[in-house]
Amino acid sequence: MTTNDPYATSRETTEGRVYSVTGNDWDSLVTEIGATKEERVVVNMGPQHPSTHGVLRLILELEGETVTEARAGIGYLHTGIEKNAEYRTWTQGTTFVTRMDYLSPIFNETAYCLAVEKLLGVTEEIPERASVIRVLMMEFNRISSHMVALGTGALELGALTPMLFAFREREKVLDIFEMVSGLRMNMAYIRPGGVSQDLPDGALTKIRETVKELRHNFKDNAKLLIGNTIWMKRTQGVGYLDLAGCITLGVTGPILRATGMPWDLRKSEPYCGYENYNFDVITNDGCDTYGRFLIKMDELEQSLRIIEQCVTKLEALEGAPVVIEDKKIGSPADLKVGPDGMGNSQEHIAHIMGQSMEALIHHFKISTEGFRVPAGQVYATVESPKGETGVHLVSDGGSHPYRLHFREPSFNNLQSLAAMCEGSMIADVVAAVASIDPVMGGVDR
């Protein structure tokens, strides 16, 4: 490494000599480090690194290729969503929380709305059709989130094709989201009291076709990876975390279920009517990256099963309301996708502008002031693709949340990185991080 090389520089610090490596300069780096007596090398992986899922920074202490200490540096994507929500109405909150874990927006919205509804004491009054649509959207979202986890996980270990297949299937799910909510990500579709709008005409037919296609296409990735010798060698026994480790670190989701523990909030504390669906909790006792991968693969089929049951239920509930009957909570605006995007329906505009002064006042009041929520605090949870998403919500009786806190599974699970990686090879760190499936939007919020 020569000093006139603009891409590879080195400087003296109090901790020792620091090298900046940007690629294509490995040979000179190895030569130079080899000349020193120091055996311990601290490597900063990230925050800009393709295999660290966004802006995760890994601080790895190495001896040769063995990781002796692993630390995660986070906070690069902190946007103060929780603080911002304190300055918005309860309904506007969904627009913020959907951007936390941006790969599972529906789960953030549902957890938040369940918390608001619990504080209002209206959990029982949510229409059944709204709950079924929530379950439908959540299960589709579980598929799209698992698809990214599987696809990018495989990509990071050098398998390119599974990523192509996974994103192909994810596109189909995003098409469903677009058809139902108008948006492919960050939909703000679930609202306190129900959902923002009913399913469009022909949605159930499209969903049924998509389920059929997905079920067929999932086999492609299964054929590529399950039992694949290279894949198994890279993932089996890698990122080991047993049940005791999971419990003390508060790790939930596929990582916990990969220790053989059948813990799923959809079964243990059903919400949105999950007790009325038939599905299995998938477990595996490998405690490793391969086990977590198998769980995600099998959960896809369970999600499809739930979606099919949702479709049957929705057919029976055709025309039923999708927002709470209480007009003080549910938005009066009948949202429709118009020629210029989603907005108030033409009938509603005609009603408030031409027919009823009271309806106009009500629309104005609920749009600007929102509704008030009785003082108190609640904790609501949903089983997101990554584990337990918990919402701690405090109200002082006003029209804004007093304090909103998300217990993000990604944030919590990322702590287990040190337990999984210390003592392993540096290449296995990438596999372990992929199996934790952290989304930095959720970790940093």
Place this chain on the structure above:
Amino acid sequence: MTEEHGLFGAKGTGDTSGYGGLVRKSHNEISAERPYGGYFDEIMDELERAYPDFNDAIEQVVIHRGELTLHVKAARLFEIAKVLRDTPALRFEVCLGVNGVHYPSDKDRELHCVYPLLSMTFNRRIRLEVSVPDSNPHLPSLVELWGGNNWHERETFDMFGIIFDGHPGLTRILMPDDWIGHPQRKDYPLGGIPVEYKGATVPPPNERRSYR
């Protein structure tokens, strides 16, 4: 605990809303009386049996929306958490993190800390709440009991300035290391900047006229 005047949050301008005389006070949480209902009685009985200083440690029992909150003295937090985790009849083996809440008007109890606990063995949940004065914001760290509290306590320190004694490395986690202030406190502004759009200026959200 808090007191609000009027309906709009605007300060220093004439009140045009007609709600200027309105004073709203939010209620203090009301203590629950036995029987608490559900599995809550069982938890409290077992806790009383397993923990001799029960009456001294628990300040208040609140049941709201079907959730049990135990308000615990800060000095007793570690002991009671250990009893809740280790007693075979309680077994709250998972702590789902730490969350701070700032109540500036709650004199000498400004900073609250909330711990949601989960017992996977019995499928039960409770919540511990402790409060510390802003002038001396020290709490015992629970990392020794639940390793997963490590980052959560760092986050609460970062956001509220609560110092967890005995934490293995209490540093900022989300904000930069040299950041000044604790952003989730109520006296910390949202920090938005005015946005100019076609000559008009839109103030940041915390300075806009809004309903409270």
